[in-house]
Amino acid sequence: MTEATMIMSENYLRDRAEDCSRLAEQENDLEMRSMLADLEMDYRAKAVHAAAKHWRDAPRYFEGRYA
Numbered sequence: 001m002t003e004a005t006m007i008m009s010e011n012y013l014r015d016r017a018e019d020c021s022r023l024a025e026q027e028n029d030l031e032m033r034s035m036l037a038d039l040e041m042d043y044r045a046k047a048v049h050a051a052a053k054h055w056r057d058a059p060r061y062f063e064g065r066y067a
Contacts, residue, residue, distance in 0.1 A: 017043035
């Protein structure tokens, strides 16, 4: 597998961080909330790295094909 197929975009990582934040707000279990907060911070750090490397979403297979 090539490196390009393993790269996640900045937008994807930021979206996952927002998902974790939203889930943490809804979670009653303190331990689970803490794990979600840790995961959110990890996603945000990876998003900063992806932004620095200018990683973007790959084009979709059908994008523009029948337009």
